[in-house]
Amino acid sequence: MTEPVLSIRNLTVEIPTRHGLFKPVKNVSYDIHPGEIRGVVGESGAGKSMTGNAVIGLLDDPARVASGEIWLKGRRIDNLSPEEQRAIRGREISMIFQDPLTSLNPLFTIGEQLVETIQLHLKVSATEARERALALLDRVSIPDPKTRFDQYPHQFSGGMRQRVVIALALCSEPSVIVADEPTTALDVSIQAQVLDLIKELASETQVGVILVTHDMGVIADTTEQVTVMYSGEVVENGPTDKVLSAPEHEYTKSLISAVPRPQVKLHRFPQVSYGGRETTFKIEDLARNWHKPELSKSGKLVEVKGITKKFLEKSAILPSRRTYFTAVDDVSFDIKDGEVFGLVGESGSGKSTVARMIGTLLPVDGGQIHFDGEDVTAMSAEDMANYRKQIQMIFQDPFSSLNPRMKVESIVAEPLIHHKLLPPDQISGRVHELLDRVGLTRAAANKYPHEFSGGQRQRISIARALATQPRFLICDEPTSALDVSIQAQILNILKDLQEHLGLTMLFISHDLPVVRQMCDRVGVMKQGQLIEVQDTETLFANPKQDYTAQLLDLMPRLAQLSS
Template sequence: MALLNIRDLTVEFPTRRKVFKAVNAACLTVEPGEIHGLVGESGAGKSTIGAAVMGLLERPGHITGGTIAYREDEISGLDDEAMRKLRGRKISMIFQDPLTSLNPLFTIRQQLTETIIANLKVGKVDADARALALLQRVDIPDPETRLDQYPHQFSGGMRQRVVIALALCSEPEVIIADEPTTALDVAVQAQILELIRDLAVERQVGVILITHDMGVIADTTDRVTVMYDGSVVESGPTAQVLGQPEHDYTKSLIAAVPRPNRKVHRFPQVSYGGRMTSFAIEEIAKGWPVREAPEGALVSVAGVTKRFAEKGGLLPWQRRHFKAVDDVSFDIVPGEVFGVVGESGSGKSTIARVISGLYRADGGNIYFDGRLVSEPSDKEAIRAFRQDIQMIFQDPYSSLNPRMRVDDIVAEPIKHHGLLSGHAAKLRVGELLEQVGLGADAAAKYPHEFSGGQRQRISIARALATQPKFLICDEPTSALDVSIQAQILNILKDLQEHLGLTMLFISHDLPVVRQMCDRVAVMKQGRIVELQETEALFSDAKENYTRELLSLMPRMSDVSDEVQLPDY
């Protein structure tokens, strides 16, 4: 008997203009002990199915057809009170963004024990012991200390592990995992996926794994359902769907996955449905200033250290700090794409924020174009540096002001640096939006009116507004599906090749790093443990830690050699 049976599910969202059909007659079953993958582009309806099962559809969205049954009981028509009794106890959900699932005002202990007591009806002592065991199971280091800390004291990857522990508190029979490994590096991702597999085997838990990572699907799932534009286009055993895909969209998705075993010049884009997008690199290049490349390094990081307070105190000896970045040094030469990889909490994003000036280093120096920029005394050098360096963040939505229109967002750096004003600035914004494939009409809209990939294009337009020399890309595609990822990575490749842009590229996606970077630094616990040219690193890593990271990459092992992929 299936744990979850979804039949002809249709979900609609009425708007002022029309009724938007987010899910159209979708069918899906989950058996005990089965991991069922759900893949497709952003907006395909994957997360909507998960929300419908949990009774968490955002209004005015509602189910207009079909049924959802838990075991043999239909649950799609239950009222709020009945769903609250089911939700968490029998069916649990792991959300993509851990910050939306954790209360910033309560410690991890309070959140875990409260959930355990509410669902399992145990005492405080037993709940404390279970909470500690859960943190150990999801591999949180020093769990006794971490239990009494707050969510903001955890890295993104560790917060996601806490969210997974929270979902396991009630010992559910069905888990809906909505992009559970998006923010995780390969090492932690492997641990979490192993944990999900163990739960399925040992406790016969049924899992719906919603993800855009085809490697995760290949490595983890038993069955897979592919969605496009709200409808199911293909479904079946994972080996069959990935090894011998029948639908053109499935073939196109598989082709867009970065290959870990070889380097390609460009990423194939998903062409099904006419969704190829244009990017006018030639137009951008026409107006780009011709600069002489400096001799030697464009960016030099020399012995940089950054500490954060771990424990406060009135007196100095009562305070405790940890080193997020510990004596890190490297050079980035003009026109190079320099990659930084490592586990969650290894210091990757911290070093990026120190270089950009968002954090101030506690030790060491940073030089840009031969000038010291880590000390605020040289105001002229700092101002020029801030114009010449721009950053593309991991989450395009949180890096864009939701109350500002797109034209104001893109124009902000132009006006701040006094490059253009008035009508000239407006024309420049329109040109940038056209060049990144959004069109000038996008200027009057707000960030929430765009998809994730389109929002990342807005971030790229804003980053190009000052015509920088140096671009910092901090996990720029981790929240995007493979089709949108291919578009964004091709844009970044074009920028580097045609404009000679120098880049610092931070990612936990090792196949993407292999395709994008010229050299790669591997970080562990705040230090660089290995630095090599990319191909040398992937083919002959020197350090055990690097070899371990490479061995944990999800691989498309189920893809048959008979699948006709585009010619790279």
């Protein structure tokens, strides 16, 4: 067998705190061989990303490698000087980060960032760097690379931004890629393309890949070896097929059992029970002060009638010379009282744009949106304030939707204060209750967003969304950043709210097994148009459109997990 390109030996990372040393990574060991893809899986806070950060030398102060060794192609790198580590970082080891928005500079075009990275590491001319950048954009399935080359990150969907980040990681032709949740923001079709690309690159260039993910389907379809981590330690190591089909450790068995089943609809999501960490959610805990929402006059709480949204693509002084991109094209559907209506489709299909128009975060260019019979597009300022109190939104990207300068208690309390829903002396108690219900301790209230993992930040966003006791909840990829155990907790909470309190939801997701479990009806979007609407079971069993069938065929299928 070939020598490993990367070896991690008994790695321990420690962080000094007021209460002593905290060790988020303890005695972790595994190897990466040339051309091998090793999956690293576990819950949020298990130490997966921290291990990857230690490998690439990106531990935030005061975190440090306390013991152990990291070897790259026969050279020890954990004890190098900062200057020597910078020479390796990006060139020999590159990283695909979990959050694409914070990985890209909003002040520079995508092309400028790619060209800069290529020229920094490969020492080529600007012309050759541009050609390489365009080829990389095409390789990661960015449509119309020449046009997209001159656009800025905010002009891309979440999934498209993630593909740009993957292109950036490939710029230097590295020996090792640390991929930290590289498919978190991607729909099933683009996820399949990206994972196929990673497998192709590993095979052709013999680059070693550490694939950090909470998606067991990705682990099964992509990796050859898998490392399971729990509370900073490795609890199981081995070939992927063996670990998934015949896990030895109780935690691995519990983790696999929590994966949503694509073949059958369950009433509740199984939860990870290892270590006494299973959360039993009692609806009465959250419902103590929750007023059951009124039924709409027509039985349809939300009615979307022919809405259209266009974005300016090319500006010009003369209106006739301006060009526009139609993101949403004449879309119509309704959402009944107490229903969970799902929207699925590829990145850039217009799902999130529809959600933002319903949430009044984007103006409607054509058509109407009715809420309980009232035209939202024609509301007065007073009616609009009341409407916004009745709807809340959980965004796809938890980091950019939380104010980094506010503590969690202030973030969750903000809608309560803004809408004057509780006396000041009751707000803190309500915030603590909400944090408890989404699986965070009350100590989280005094921390800032950057002190939490991606999954924990999403739970903060969900607590904030529930604070106003909304009638209608817009969930835009609410579990994309969550591991399967926390996903199960959050989705069970949403199920309870929908079933017992009559909460109505628009649920947008690229995770089709989750959509099957959560939604009563599903709409399928393609290139800005709604091409199919059916009840969930009918859609999954007998889709009308070929495009829908293709999406379902791309859904990761874990035969060993679905029995």
